[in-house]
Amino acid sequence: MLDEVTVIIPTKNEREGISRVIEEVKGVGIKPNRIIVVDGNSKDGTPELAKELGAKVIQQKGDGKADAVKQGLEEADTKYALVMDGDGTYPAKHIPELLEKARKEECGLVLGVRREGRENIGILNRFGNWILNRIFNFYFGVGLNDILTGMYLIDREKLKGSLFEMKGFSIEAELVSYFTGVGEKVCEVPIEYRSRLGEKKLKVWHGILIGRDIIRLAWRYSPVSFIFFLSSVLLIPGILIGAYVAYYYFLYDINYYVKGIAAITITSSGFIAFLLGILSLYLKRMEIRLKKMIESLSREMRES
Ligand SMILES: Nc1nc2c(ncn2[C@@H]2O[C@H](COP(=O)(O)OP(=O)(O)OP(=O)(O)O)[C@@H](O)[C@H]2O)c(=O)[nH]1
Numbered sequence: 001m002l003d004e005v006t007v008i009i010p011t012k013n014e015r016e017g018i019s020r021v022i023e024e025v026k027g028v029g030i031k032p033n034r035i036i037v038v039d040g041n042s043k044d045g046t047p048e049l050a051k052e053l054g055a056k057v058i059q060q061k062g063d064g065k066a067d068a069v070k071q072g073l074e075e076a077d078t079k080y081a082l083v084m085d086g087d088g089t090y091p092a093k094h095i096p097e098l099l100e101k102a103r104k105e106e107c108g109l110v111l112g113v114r115r116e117g118r119e120n121i122g123i124l125n126r127f128g129n130w131i132l133n134r135i136f137n138f139y140f141g142v143g144l145n146d147i148l149t150g151m152y153l154i155d156r157e158k159l160k161g162s163l164f165e166m167k168g169f170s171i172e173a174e175l176v177s178y179f180t181g182v183g184e185k186v187c188e189v190p191i192e193y194r195s196r197l198g199e200k201k202l203k204v205w206h207g208i209l210i211g212r213d214i215i216r217l218a219w220r221y222s223p224v225s226f227i228f229f230l231s232s233v234l235l236i237p238g239i240l241i242g243a244y245v246a247y248y249y250f251l252y253d254i255n256y257y258v259k260g261i262a263a264i265t266i267t268s269s270g271f272i273a274f275l276l277g278i279l280s281l282y283l284k285r286m287e288i289r290l291k292k293m294i295e296s297l298s299r300e301m302r303e304s
């Protein structure tokens with residue numbers, strides 16, 4: 001079963017953690033040639049160390065974690081790819097659990113949700129994670145718990161069509177957006193998180209960039225929620241002003257012409273936006289249905 005997985009470890013100066021990670025991954029039964037370390041110009045001997053331990057090491061093109069993960073996903077040739085940090089924070093013992101979940105429930109993406117050891121995340125990161133998860137769930141209409149986890153399993157066959165437009169630490173947000181947006185199942189498995197070995201790369205401003213990117217991704221993969229948001233921004237004040245005008249007209253016979261026209265204009269714009277929202281929801285569902293149909297057709301053709 002584990003032969004179906006390639007483990008991808010993006011690294012940048014992770015000499016202190018990489019041995020532990022590779023040893024643990026081998027320990028659960030993954031063959032060394034199925035461990036790909038994508039190194040981003042480490043100056044501390046990380047790639048040499050990884051090679052000594054038998055892992056396949058490739059030098060990343062481009063820069064940032066996103067480019068490294070993308071390259072690893074292209075390099076892998078198994079159905080599943082598991083991405084994990086090279087800093088020793090994610091225990092490899094969870095790999096079989098993530099794989100089993102994907103196989104059983106046909107998930108496109110399985111997120112390792114950090115449950116145990118949350119104190120090792122750091123208070124600022126925990127707070128940032130909480131906000132970013134809320135923003136994501138709001139715009140995508142889902143209830144995920146840890147979209148920015150550094151340990152996740154991808155069904156590579158279901159990844160075709162992903163655009164990989166994001167940079168750096170926004171890769172996780174992009175992958176979750178893609179799978180959610182195209183209607184593939186995003187599953188969750190609780191995992192443990194340990195304290196980091198070596199120097200931290202993630203800074204506060206990365207969190208801000210991730211927030212901006214989630215909004216961009218929502219517009220691309222979940223425009224429906226944007227349109228409904230816009231329609232409520234128009235409809236609510238429009239109806240309130242309309243009620244105000246009607247109240248004075250019917251009870252006191254006072255005419256507010258400008259407010260009346262404003263109420264009609266704003267409410268009808270909001271109503272049109274609402275109808276457009278319903279239309280795009282319908283189109284999105286149709287896109288997902290068509291995609292599923294094309295997939296099953298091509299599967300049938302491949303099998304026959
Ligand atoms: N190849 C490559 N790997 C990177 C780059 N930047 C970060 N990484 C690796 O990506 C993984 C995640 O980075 P981390 O610094 O652990 O960030 P994090 O897990 O979000 O946050 P902390 O672990 O709390 O610091 C680590 O294994 C890093 O070494 C990069 O530019 N290129």
Ligand SMILES: [Mg+2]
Nearest residue numbers: 085087089150
């Ligand atoms: Mg990390």
